[in-house]
Amino acid sequence: ARHWSLDIETGLNPFDGKKDDGSYGKSLKHWRLHPEMRYWFCETFYKHFIGLHVPYILYNVSDIKLLGTENERHQGWGAGAGISYGYSWLLSRHWNLEATVGVGYLYLESEKYPCTNCGRRQEYVKKHYFGPTQAAINLIYQF
Structure with missing residues (x-):
């Protein structure tokens, strides 16, 4: 369609940060799927767009203060x-530069462990997150 496109992003960090002594320390292991339906105001892949995205993530996070997991693992x-806004610049016939930001809601459910590499499960944690869900600068090749 002239004004619509579907963007499907995925991300993977399979590295667990395991140390030589068997401990894990800081770790941000995850798999992310981020499909987004976009409406382009001019035409697809050119200038302004708004989007509706539906992110899904599997994660194993330990000892990261910014994420609230200091001295524990989730x-x-x-x-x-969520919703997003973006802009795409034409660089040449096949190349574009795109910037996008998004906000939204995430429901997060995890098992909490007392330290980064040991212990029995302490509890199930359920969180509701409202805030940024997307920020990216992408270099795009179009066939």
Whole structure:
């Protein structure tokens, strides 16, 4: 369609940060799927667009203060929905530069462990997150 496109992003960090002594320390292991339906105001892949995205994530996060997991580990999943705004610049016949930001809601469910590499499950944690869900600058090749 002239004004619509579907963007499907995925991300994977399979590295667990395991140290030589068997401990894990800081770790941000995850798999992310981020489909987004976009409406382009001019034509597809050119200038302004708005989008509706539905992210899904599987994660295993330990000892990261910014994420609230200092001295503990959380293993779980999350899903949600959000809206985004972006702009795409034509660089040449096949290349574009795109910037996008998005906000939305995520439901996160995880099992909490007392330290980064040991212990029995302490509890199930359920969180509701409202805030940024997307920020990217992409270099795009179009066939």
